[in-house]
């Protein structure tokens with residue numbers, strides 16, 4: 063195996079590049095010591111410098127080839143961290159002016175990241191780790207350039223998406239899992255079982271199309287049945303708990319909770335811990351389904 067330092071090109075002038083805290087001469091040293099352990103402090107340090115609350119910097123892109131090299135060096139089960147950091151960098155739209163989309167500027171690296179993520183996703187060790195599976199699936203979508211879900215799919219593991227109602231703009235929590243299957247405007251729903259709730263309408267599996275169908279089929283093929291069930295909720299519909307408008311959950315851009323946002327790995331990627339068990343969803347109960355445009359017209 064190559065030493066990590068062999069991955070870091072001596073041609074890169076790190077001191078001429080910047081990250082969230084200034085010049086980037088500390089990045090090569092951090093990249094060198096960051097190993098397979100997600101708890102390694104070096105990953106936190108890298109994350110806060112290179113993808114600070116979703117913002118990326120010139121040094122972030124210079125790190126991409128090194129992250130690809132690290133992911134390639136590590137086994138399919140050990141390469142999660144370089145893949146997740148690379149995915150967050152690639153998915154970020156909060157980048158410096160004049161810097162091209164990394165999926166174009168780093169096309170070769172991006173295709174290799176897709177292969178490395180695919181290989182990691184197929185590994186049988188993920189059978190008992192739906193949260194890691196979802197993180198890697200989100201990373202794959204980020205490398206493929208899939209908007210929204212390349213950054214937000216991890217909400218599946220949190221069993222909650224926060225979306226604004228397209229009719230009245232009230233923030234709704236779409237909740238699927240341990241606490242039930244409902245939408246509510248009560249942000250403390252986990253503490254109060256009595257708040258105003260509207261039952262979710264999961265998508266019928268036969269109605270799934272496009273990305274939703276692809277993710278659902280893939281999750282089943284990979285043995286991730288709870289992930290597949292959760293997908294029927296985020297690609298299903300929900301009633302606004304405020305105004306009763308019925309909307310398609312997946313057409314709305316999720317908003318981030320102040321205390322949550324992001325996912326595992328560093329202070330910039332905090333997330334709710336995965337509950338002990340994911341409940342089996344209740345069957346689809348039918349009902350009229352309005353697209354967002356129709357909801358707008360009726361509002």
Ligand SMILES: [Zn+2]
Pocket residue numbers: 227228229230231232302303304305306307
């Ligand atoms: Zn509403």
